[in-house]
Structure formats: C-alpha cells, structure tokens
Amino acid sequence: MASTTETKQKKMLILKSADNDEFEIEESVGVQSETIKNLVEDGFTFVPLPNVYTKALIKIIDYLKKHANKTDSNDEEIKTFDKDFVNTTFDDLFELVSAANYLHISCLMNMLCQTIADRIKDKSPEAVRKIFHINCDYTPEEEAKIRKANAQAFEGQFDESLD
C-alpha cells in the first residue's frame, strides 16, 4: 500500500462515474472535493460516484486540475477559465451544480450558484418554469392570491426572455 512506502510517485485515484466510466486523477487534485477527501482519508483509492454522470465529471475534473495549479501568477488565466466554464446552458449548469453539491466543492458551488442567480434575476415566473422544466401546479385562484401579496410588497416589470 502507498502508506507503507514513501515513493516520490504521485498518488493517484480512480473516480467512477454513474455511467461506469473511470477516470484516473492525482490525489492532490481530487481532495479539493470534501467528499473525495473524506474517502481518501479512509484509505480509498477507488471512488465510485453514483450521483455524478460522465459529462459533468469530465468538466469537474478539468476545473479541479486548473484550480489545483493555482499560483499568484495565473490568476487571470483561472478567471478566464472560470468564465468559460460557466458559459453554458442552464441544463448543464444544473447538472454541474448537482454534482458539485454532491462532491462538496465549495468554491465551485459558489461560482455556479452565483451564475445561475445572475441569470435568473428579473425573470418572470413563466420564463423560470420553461427554463427549469417546472409545471405550474397552482390553481388560478391561488396564483392570483400570491400575485396580489407580491404586488403589495414590490412592483416592477419582469423579464420574459429565456437566455
């Protein structure tokens, strides 16, 4: 086992996605995730992630690799990387936030939540339903009641666009 020999070789982990794809990454990259870190501390080197699908995992591994190499000089580069990272569809963002939440990567969670929040600000309820595939389950009477309460608290125009 790795614990018995002090090798200079980098310790590696294998992550297994919900779609059964396996990815080998350096332990130092993986432990930015609290979930992975806890498993590593318990001696695991093979980490099954039943809640994370391959598509999201590939992106998240990219993110972890980039942020593991953070230095004083590549601040701008990482900012550009982060900006590109979140420049994707709402559906992808939700898959990523769901995975980041499961993996407990707090800086990624904050960035994704802020991105989603910024993009849904000012949206009308109708637009939010379409973006998030949510069916309205209010009766017209219930909806009217809530609209009235909101109007008493705030007024203003809604943004109907879906991007």
Next chain:
Amino acid sequence: MEKQKGEEDDERSTCICLLTLPEGCIADILALTSPPDVCRFSLVSTSLRSTADSDSVWEKFLPSDYRSIIARSSTPIPDFRSLKDLYVYLSHHPILIDEGRKCFSLEKWTGKKCYFLGARDLNITYGDSPEHWGWTSLPESRFPEVAQLEFIRWLEIWGTIRAGTLSPQTSYTAYFVYKFEDDYGFDIRHMEVSVGISGVESENVRIAFLHPNPQYVPEDLYDSPYTPPSPFDGYVRMEDVDWPEETDSDDKPLPQLRDDGWFELELGEFFTGNEDDCIELRMQDVKTDCRKQGLIVEGIEVRPTIA
C-alpha cells in the same frame, strides 16, 4: 439493454431541473438573487414557493444584526410567522428605536439598512435655549418630538452615524428633512451642507437653499457679514441670475417635497467602506448674521444611494 439505457437518458434529461437539487442548494441560489426576485419565483410552483418563502433564504436578505435592532424598538413588534413577513414589515413600517430618537427601516429592493436620525438625536447649537429653539410634537411626524426654530442667527445642525451600523460596502445619501412654519430669512440666505468623516475637515462643503423658491442676494448687497440686507428689498429670483461662483451648476442640491409632506435637502453621499468611520452630516449657516425663523426640523435621513 441498449434501448433501456436510452430510456434512462431521456428520463434523466427531463428530470435535471431546479427541483432535483437539494433544497439547501436551491435556497443558496435564491438567496443570491434579490428580495423581489424571490417573491416572484414563489409564483413558479408550490414546491419552489416553499423554498422561496423559507427563513434560510430571507435571513440572508435581513441585516445580520436585525435581532438587536428590533430589540431596541420603542413599540412592540408583531410576532411574525416567517422572516419573509418580518422583512416585508420592516421595509414598509419604519420602527422607532432608541427611545424614539431614531427610526429604522429596510430599503425594500435590496434589504439595505436605512436610518432616520430624529431632531433629538442631532446636535443643534442652542437647541436647549427656549428663546431660539422649541420642542414640539406634530401629528405628521414619525418622531415624538421635532425642533422648531423661534429665531436664530447662528444656525448649526449636525448628526453623526457610525458606518458600521449601516450596511457594509454601500453608498449612502444623507438628507436633511424639514418644513417651514414661516420661511423668514431662508428665502434669501443659503446654507452650507456637508457629509464627511468626523474630525476630518470636509472638502465637500456645498451651498444650498432650504427654501424651495429662493431669491439670490449677491454678497455685495451685504453691508457687512453682520448686516444682512433687508428682506423687504426686491431681490432677483434664482432662475434669473447666475448662482454664486463657488457653486458648480451640476452640484447644486435643491429641496424636494417628499410624499409625507416634508421637504428634504440632500446633504451629500458617503461610502461605508470602513465600519469604524464616524460619518458627520452637517447643515449650517454660521457665516452671516442673517436672522432666520420658522424652520421645523424632523431629522436627517440616511438611505442607500439609488444608482
């Protein structure tokens, strides 16, 4: 087997949406929007509403020290079922605190703190001299007492507020709130207004009239700083003349009539970057001997600057 896998994918793609996330995660996202956004999102569906109305979201919109502010309230505050109800209440019902000397409310769009320092909370030179200033109660005031000017030459009013009691990293504007019972002297005499850090001489002293329709009296009509011109002389209306040289035309605060019937005059802006800064808000006319009377002072209001 292949077909089954395809079906699973379809199922998953329709399920990945806001509501498949843990509730805490949705609450985090909602708390990063704004109070009116979250209210609106409660219309999306019943399940989103339960998160949108939750205390974990609204606690983020309330100031971190809201409990201790409410504890200073002079009047009992109703029991609220939720922090959202408390937020809506505080953004529509300013509460009197500190023995009725201050008023506290929330700016409804952002939840930022607003304070209104009542006349009793201000420093008014000669304020305890009954021949100059009287204290009275007015039904149209939110405070139990307002200051009423009998007559004075040395008019000097200032208040202080520590930046740390306001919302952090926020631009605020301060307003002097008043009305006239009689505007004697105020129509021809301008005031000096300033906002700055206490103990540091303010570089932003501006001149402004409290009177909504003032007349400008050129300094050369003064016999001396201590001999003001007679108010019965015919002076020029402000719009007909150039303002005094020291006034930048873009930097000319004018009084505004508020919805509550009082006037307000902008004193200046400040930024709450350093919580230990003690901000001084000042309005005065101490350079001439002009007699003034009939001013009623409600206080100084401090609210977030509208971008």
